[in-house]
Amino acid sequence: MTKCKAPQAPAAYRSHDHEHCVANALLRADAVCAARGARLTPLRRRVLEIVWDSHRPIGAYAVLDILAASSEGRVAPSTVYRALEFLLEHRLVHRLESLNAYLGCPDPESRHGPQFLICRTCGNAAELHDGAVAQALASDAAQLGFAVDRLTVEASGLCPSCRAGEAPA
Ligand SMILES: [Zn+2]
Ligand SMILES: [Zn+2]
């Protein structure tokens, strides 16, 4: 009997207990910041929680709107941008260039150059960590004498749920 080796779809593309994703992300953020001596202030933590509200990348102004509608009240855009900068710096979130939006990182402890799959129908995004992608490009670039220091790979398409005509959770 052969085992099916198909990888499980990322959480973003199947129904799952998303509260678990959020709780896990916040716990890991607390641990990562404590280990690095960085201060995860209540506002930074709240912004991270808002980014993790779903697997859809969210823009800074949408974060501002959610804050304004909740107990935090109105916050200056620069404050939210600074909080997002902090989260980026500590790799708790990624910035998706093509959407100018942010996505929570499920693996903040590791240094990685992720690739993103972005569903054009439901908007959910998942990250992949395929070192071969970056290596292939870096070696092609090196042959041209070009040193790559930042690589952005964002693929758009249809996630398994949308391909099956179901709305993902
Ligand atoms: Zn989730
Ligand atoms: Zn990541």
Ligand SMILES: [Zn+2]
């Ligand atoms: Zn989709």
